[in-house]
Amino acid sequence: MALWVDKYRPRELTKLDYHKEQAEDLRNLCKQTDFPHLMFYGPSGSGKKTRIMCLLREMYGAGVERLRNENMSFTTTSGRKIEVMTVSSNYHLELNPSDAGIYDRTVVIDLIKQVAQTQQIDITGQREFKVIVISEGDELTKDAQHALRRTMEKYVATCRIILSVNSTSRIIPAIRSRCLGVRISAPTEAEITTILQNTCKREGLSLPNELAKRVALKSERNLRRALLMLEASKVQQYPFTAQQEIPQLDWQSFLHETANQILSEQTPAKLEKIRERLYELLAQGVPPNLIFRGLVQQLVCNCDMSLKANTLKFAALYEHRMQNGAKHIFHLEAFVAQFMNIYKQFVSELIMTDDF
């Protein structure tokens, strides 16, 4: 009884719901004997991983789906033991080097090289190369990426690497140029709506189109989120009504509430409370850039045009600093403090002018 997301995930390239043209291209790619390194990029929830799995299935057949978990351990140069969990089939290995944190370079050097060096034993396999899928490739440090580039060239006879990344901006050009980039753009809202409808049909439910649209809108073109939301709505209330409330994720509502608190009061004491909330969000693993985005969106809705520009300016400034800095909270807090300051000034000026 898996979640709908996983239950109705397409397993073949032909069955994909959108980007069908691209799927066709991928199928053609598989028909050739040669096969380049690939880099799937696109936002979260757009179907990168699904496509990668479909591709692998296209290449190796259903055997790819017999997955197993494997714990691989190795020692770093400093003598520290590190374990990395991998998912593998007979034909491919999927791993996430960034699990090892700053030691991802060692993962790349030791593990990937080791796998890449060995020949494919299974002769019945259609291909003479294995595939290594690196998920969250943009989390790789620069060092690890540099370590990867040579491996990609040297062992091209025995293995192919498929990177799954959110954005190519954090991939070094050397890797980018070695891969065939495959962009998976997020599905449009219309596409999501139809997928939602299809899913409900397969579940034997009737979904008002209105609600499907609302869910699609709210999901921010994240198909995974849309499906999860739909399922949650179904749990909350079925049969569906067009105007029923779509449950919001906890962290989203928390963030929302935080923004509202910033608007409600601008004092140092309040700032301290906001700081606590920001800490909480960070501790929950909400990425700080998402926090920035959530805050700005909410704040901008509630202020005057002149303030909007400044708010965005500050947000950009501090988000940039945050990327270069060490402690996220410092910059988030600085942004909040700056916003409070300009907001309060604006309000007090407004009161002054009202008085006259």
Add this chain to the structure above:
Amino acid sequence: MQRGIDSFFKRLPSNNKKSDEDASPAPKKRKARVISSDEDEIAESPQVNKTGKDHKKLRRALDDTPSPNKAPTKKPSLSKLKNAVPTKRALQKVDPSALFGGETKRIEAQKPPRPKDKSIIELEDEEIDQSLMEVDLDESVKAAESHQQPPAIEISKSLSPPPPIKRAKRATPSPEPPKAKAAGRTPKSEKPKTPKARARASNGHADLDTSVLSDEERHERKRMTAVLYQKYKNRASCLNPGCKEIPKGTPDCLKGYTFLVTGILESMERGEAESVIKEYGGRVMTVVGKKLNYLVVGEEAGPKKLAQADEFNVTVLSEDGLFDLIRERSGLTNGSKNGEKSIKKEKEESSNKLKVKQEKSESMKSPRDKKDKQKEHSPPKAELKVKKEKRDSSKSPRVPDIKEKHSDTHISPKKELKVEPKKDPQRLPSNNATNAQTTADKLAATAWVDKYKPASTKEIVGQAGAASNVNKLLNWLTKWYVNHDGKKKLQRPNPWAKNDDGSFYKAALLSGPPGIGKTTTATLVCKELGFDTVEFNASDTRSKKLLKEEVSSLLSNKSLYGFVNGRSQAVSKKHVLLMDEVDGMAGNEDRGGMQELIALIKDSSVPIICMCNDRNHPKIRSLVNYCYDLRFQRPRLEQIKGRIMMICCREQVKMSPAKVEEIIAATNNDIRQSINHIALLSAGEKLDLMSKSQPTDDKIAQKDIKLGPWDVVRKVFSAEDHKHMSLYDKCDLFFHDYSMAPLFVQQNYLQVTPQGPRKDILSKVAATAEALSLGDLVDRCIRGSSAWSLLPTQAVFSSLLPGEYMCGHFTGQINFPGWLGKNSRSNKRSRLAQELHDHTRIRTSGSRQSMRLDYAPYLLSNIVRPMATYGQEGVAAALDVMKDYHLLREDLDSLIELTTWPGKKSPMDAVDGRVKAALTRSYNKEVLAYSYSVQTNIKKKRAEAVADEEGMLDMEGVDEDGGTVGAVDSDDEDNDDLELDGLIKAKKKPPASTSKASTSKASTSKKPSAAASKPKAKAKK
């Protein structure tokens, strides 16, 4: 010396004229006293004085002609001086009638030489010097002056430093001894004095000045005493307890007199002094009044009392004066006392001569005069010093020769020094100093720490109280042989019992930080009880083998020490094993040493004293069970200060009390280190002639104080502190702890209320946050690329700028940075999320982040919902989901943690406990282990097995105590987990059996563990 003499000369011209007028001016108390003593002197021994003073007078007359600044080298030759002596004395004699007339009068007469008048009568001046000398003699040698004494002093005084003259002097002494002989003493007696004098030579010139009393100095001194008085309350203990012998007088020798004790006496507590007075029939008062006869003053006497005493013309006595009074009143003459001893020691003899002289003079005097004389003692230090100095400088060149003689005639000077205090305790007050100085040559090489090592247990700083460790140890050691003669069956004391005398234990463990006198305590206590010590410290190898062979044989041996030294008790059987620095027993060298030591303690036939710094060190912990635990605390600052000030005084180092305090605080109340610091400082200061101004010193000292982060952050924002701080000072704040400072500032800047209008607060806050954010960038840069040279930059952004923006005061309390805790929490959660992601990866497609943000809540609700709604029936559905996603049972818990938000109820709360248990049960039944689950399970089982082993031990302990066996396992949360339980039970048996076997064996090595388990069981109970 030079200076002193110069000033002496300078004053001369005017003095002659004013000598008569001087009697009238208003009284200045301290001075008055000083002078009065002088006059006593004169009165006591008119003939002698005459000669002496006349002598001086003449000398001055001679000196008048040359320029006042004349260097001492140009002073009249010795022969001249000698001739001069008689004339001077004659002059002095002018006012004896007044002197004899009565106390009051005399005091007035003495008042004239006020320091403010630059023109002090020559006569008076002379007298002062002399009186000072006499006081010194009195205090240091503690004897009455002999007839020979004054000339000797004169000579010493007149003797000028330059070598040629000294040679001349060397020649002169030979005629003197005959005089001494005339007084019935051996010629030797003269000699020992010189070393003393020489030793004093080392004393600074500055003291001379103070006694001659320039205006500022006197003010300074007053100020100092005032400061000291503030500290008075804290100064509970006397400087040198027990260093003087309290004379035994006739029972009622003080009858009819009233006394008041003020200040800190050198050798007694105030209470002690009062009881002594009462014992001899005196009355002790609390307020200075007309009825009061004597005011006994010690150091840091109450100024008000002194003033009042002066007003009422109360005689002021020093401690020595009190003793002298007792002796005198009870008819005991010092001379006779000392006479007995005189043969013993040359040095003493010289003093004895003095005493004899005094005795004689005293016999001529009324007791009152004597009392007057005592007055001199009240402002003791300065005068003492002056006197010393004079003698020193004059005689210093002679010393080596004398020393040689000294050592010839005696066994060894060093030994003499050691024995001295015991044999002649009377002498002690400054006599420690004299002792020290006599052998200055030797001691010059020894560190002050050793030089001023306590000689008796009473002198140990901070161990004066009845419940002090010293007394406890003393008590324990004296009773040791009685307690451990094998007949008594001793009960192990309750560890929480307060007043345990440690009779159960065969060993004592002295623990405490370094430099507070543990070793000193141990050795002194042993010494005082007449135990011989065998010491092993960290410099000796103390392995098991060695301890076994050497020590155990040693302990059964008899010490020959006493035999060799010809003591009465030929062979002592009483010895103590001192194991110093037991926490230093480490490494391969001392392998097994601790166990052997414990074994040794168990069947030792002698007391063992162990010493260590850290009582809670794992190595020591096993030892603690066998030792009488004596914990040494650091002495309080005031207690150390007293000692340090005393050393400063003896070493003639001028140091303000505040600075001494600073040093002590800086060393964290470590006596040894403090003394070392003082020694170092004094070495530096001697070079500088103390010309350095106080403020710079203070500043330097201040900088060395290390602040904690709380103090730092307070200073960063406090507007008041900013006033005296430069930019650099503010930046320095950051460097007290540069890794914590930014966090502290960030955590607490919102608690500050900045100065300025309220409406600006937010903009200040924003500016601060901006600076902090920049500081974080710098921090990243520093740590990311090891660019440590950027630290000052970070100091500006992370500490200085916030401090400037938010300069004001704290309104809230300063908190520990929350970032650390929050950071570790978010790390933990991301670890959990990663685990979860790893496990579900086969089934899901998202990244770790989407797993956390999107999946987790839905996944959890999918698992929990069926259980919450259908109870037991829902378990299957929940389990289905878990199986589908390859989740472990523990993953459910991490899911719950990952989805909890403050103020939101955990979804699991809705689920009944039994349903949860059912889930666990069925999970364990149905779900096959995953590759990752195996490991975690093994780990968990191992941990539980260990825990259970402990539990088993506990139960055993309870058994032994006759209690009921508690169901230790019943509170286990996973008690439904039959499979696991089974595993544990299988594992349980072996450890239990082994531990039982070990206890039954009762082998010595295993005993500790069994014993250790016992208390644990009790605690659990």
